Amino acid sequence: MTEQLARLNRLPLRDDLRGLTPYGAPQLDVPILLNVNENTHGLPKSVREAIAISVERAVAGLNRYPDREFTELRDRLAAYLGHGLTSENIWAGNGSNEVLQQILQAFGGPGRTAMSFPPTYSMYPLLASGTGTRYVTGRRSDDFGLTAESAAEQVRAEAPNIVFLCTPNNPTGTALSLDVVEAVYEAGAASEAIVIVDEAYGEFFHAGTPSALELLPGRERLIVSRTMSKAFALAGARIGYMAAAPEVTDALRLVRLPYHLSAITQATANAALEHADALLANVEDIKVQRDRIVSELQDLGLKPAPSDANFVFFGGMEDPRAVWEGLLEAGVLVRDVGIPGHLRVTAGTEPETSAFLARLRELLAAGIR
Structure with a gap:
């Protein structure tokens, strides 16, 4: 038990909250953040x-x-x-x-x-x-x-x-x-x-x-x-x-x-x-990148789920954690959602999507999957 958890447990916390961990994805300082489904295009x-x-x-x-x-x-x-x-x-x-x-x-x-x-x-x-x-x-x-x-x-x-x-x-x-x-x-x-x-x-x-x-x-x-x-x-x-x-x-x-x-x-x-029209124009660009990810992941022999969102959930990996770490080494952060054999990636800008796909190809070519 960590000291922080020990201090927490000394408080009169509700019993049903004991042992729980807060919601949240890793917050890491890397160039390409594709893990929490943000709109990476930003505001015009x-x-x-x-x-x-x-x-x-x-x-x-x-x-x-x-x-x-x-x-x-x-x-x-x-x-x-x-x-x-x-x-x-x-x-x-x-x-x-x-x-x-x-x-x-x-x-x-x-x-x-x-x-x-x-x-x-x-x-x-x-x-x-x-x-x-x-x-x-x-x-x-x-x-x-x-x-x-x-x-x-x-x-x-x-x-x-x-x-x-x-x-x-x-x-x-x-x-x-x-x-x-x-x-x-x-x-x-x-x-x-x-x-x-x-x-x-x-x-x-x-x-x-x-x-x-x-x-x-x-x-x-x-x-x-x-x-x-x-x-x-x-x-x-x-x-x-x-x-x-x-x-x-x-x-x-x-x-x-x-x-x-x-x-x-x-x-x-x-x-x-x-200014909804200007913002929704970026949505169309994101959908293009999402569909591109689905298509290229299929070509790589992986198993993407059909997506109506701004992200793609994909399987077909024996060691998704190794893939996650390999992407992170190249400065690309995706989400490990804890489902065996699967990862999730946000559809980013065209350069972000290209960087993700290029690094994923390298990992698969090296036998990491």
């Missing part, structure tokens, strides 16, 4: 300038609390999402993780259960633990897929209060068909389950892949969460949001901290949304 100059102007206006009023209802931001997010949504359907927080936490605070808690289908976003069990919500796991097929029939059967058997459906799924990048969402929603009726469709990477869907936003009308227990960290290149600003029935946003007002979105955060998000 025009957007940086617009944000600076918007923040400067907000700075003049920092002696006052921000708009508690972040009215302008909700209006802009509703307009951006479309699908007939209005500001009454929108909620936002400091990253989509805070939004998910608020949902669990409102609809989870002691005596209630949250369910998801691993491998999936590793924050779901941590958010459940932090809110005293029991967490149960469903099953996927051997190829990490999830059918409507299987998902619905498992939800009926577990009768959870909350279900997480991540699409595109992290870490696999695979998208769910809407029939899975519909089947889970119907199967959760008996337990009045809140169904959260986590579309953090929704802007990277292939053309024609539908969003669960289409299913919101008439489904008061359905929530679609999004983030501005990925497509909008605002990971450092911490802005996430969701769309749902107005009564769901009212429920979150019962648990949110006062004035939880700072004036600076609101100003940043509003300026970015005003």
Whole structure:
């Protein structure tokens, strides 16, 4: 036991938190960071300038609390999402993780259960633990897929209060068909389950892949969460949001901290949304690199999963840790997600993608795989 852990254990920590480790990927100083699915293109100059102007206006009023209802931001997010949504359907927080936490605070808690289908976003069990919500796991097929029939059967058997459906799924990048969402929603009726469709990477869907936003009308227990960290290149600003029935946003007002979105955060998000077209142009470039990675990994004899996200999950390796270390030696950091035989790489810029693929070819040629 480390001294740090020993000191922690001397505190009167909740029993269910003992032995846990914090969420987080390695933070290493290397030239090419392709491990946490950031938008490596950064913000265009025009957007940086617009944000600076918007923040400067907000700075003049920092002696006052921000708009508690972040009215302008909700209006802009509703307009951006479309699908007939209005500001009454929108909620936002400091990253989509805070939004998910608020949902669990409102609809989870002691005596209630949250369910998801691993491998999936590793924050779901941590958010459940932090809110005293029991967490149960469903099953996927051997190829990490999830059918409507299987998902619905498992939800009926577990009768959870909350279900997480991540699409595109992290870490696999695979998208769910809407029939899975519909089947889970119907199967959760008996337990009045809140169904959260986590579309953090929704802007990277292939053309024609539908969003669960289409299913919101008439489904008061359905929530679609999004983030501005990925497509909008605002990971450092911490802005996430969701769309749902107005009564769901009212429920979150019962648990949110006062004035939880700072004036600076609101100003940043509003300026970015005003320049959404410029930011989404980079999304198309990222999708090109993602599809390139999938194609070239297949040519190298590896097994990439079909991806609708800004990353690629790939297998076919006997020693992925050795591959991870070999990439790191060349200054390329990818993610070891702990799934045997697999790694995950973010689709970066064209030069970053080329550097990753070139080094991977060298490793495979040297017999490291």
